[in-house]
Amino acid sequence: METLQGGREWAIYRKDDVVLRPANHWTMTVHLFLKHLHSNGFLACPKPISIEKGKEILTYVDGQSYNYPLNGPISSIIALKSAAKMLRNLHDASANFLNDHQDTVLHWMLPERLPKEVICHGDFMPYNVALDGECVVGVFDFDTIHPAPRVWDIAMSVYGWAPFKTNEYDKLGTLEEQIRRAKLFCDSYGCSRLDREELVDVMTLRLTALVNYMRTMATKGDASFQENMQDCHHDAYLQDIEYLRKHRRVITQGLLD
Structure with a gap:
């Protein structure tokens, strides 16, 4: 399992083509919104899969990521x-x-x-x-x-x-x-x-x-x-x-x- 870079170190992981992140009280709303985006033609975001044992599971967004400084x-x-x-x-x-x-x-x-x-x-x-x-x-x-x-x-x-x-x-x-x-x-x-x-x-x-x-x-x-x-x-x-x-x-x- 690969640890992904983010604001919460050691809290976001990638396993194959899915990402596991900590779930919060707003996560259900986020998942509803992501489904809405996909159903309205915006496909450049994760697809929600499930929320299990305090973790949200989403599809991985493929591509290269960067941080500051912008080089x-x-x-x-x-x-x-x-x-x-x-x-x-x-x-x-x-x-x-x-x-x-x-x-x-x-x-x-x-x-x-x-x-x-x-x-x-x-x-x-x-x-x-x-x-x-x-x-x-x-x-x-x-x-x-x-x-x-x-x-x-x-x-x-x-x-x-x-x-x-x-x-x-x-x-x-x-x-x-x-x-x-x-x-x-x-x-x-x-x-x-x-x-x-x-x-x-x-x-x-x-x-x-x-x-x-x-x-x-x-x-x-x-x-x-x-x-x-x-x-x-x-x-x-x-x-x-x-x-x-x-x-x-x-x-x-x-x-x-």
Whole structure:
């Protein structure tokens, strides 16, 4: 059995063509959602198999995976554009999920946000996709799905794919290069002018919500989040928030040009 890389070390395993992951109280909702995506033509995600003995079992998404720093195929423009198109397809396939499950009790890891336009992936970042060459062909780790506006998910994704990061290990290129990548992502997704005008503000809100969630979970005794706080992981997000605020005008202009 192969141990897969992820946020929870030694907790995610691959056996042949299936993956075993820890199940949570929202896992049943995730499995309903994955079935919905497949039935609506979005096939680039795992198929749920079962939930047994505290584990969820899913099909394996084939392809090469990466993490920060973004080097090689994951940093390519082809990967960037194909990721944005995949996110758009995911959102479009998700749009009827709530209507189709009006009589179902649904649980989410992250809180819902209004308007509930789509089901957001919640963490559509370079480390959660699979590549074939330079093309993004799959997406996984749907634990963080939740209903929200499209731009809420776009904002987190642009932040991670541009990426608008200040950490020396995570950042990629100059501010001008980051803006160019962010605009290409928005173009490939098909973002509206309004999306682009509010994107930086939504990015800062999304990152603030993430930091608040980390603090809340650490206070509640979650060991992984306590470790993250002790290692000051949240400080990187706070620095990125200030970076985005500082360059808000030039980023927004670059997205609109």
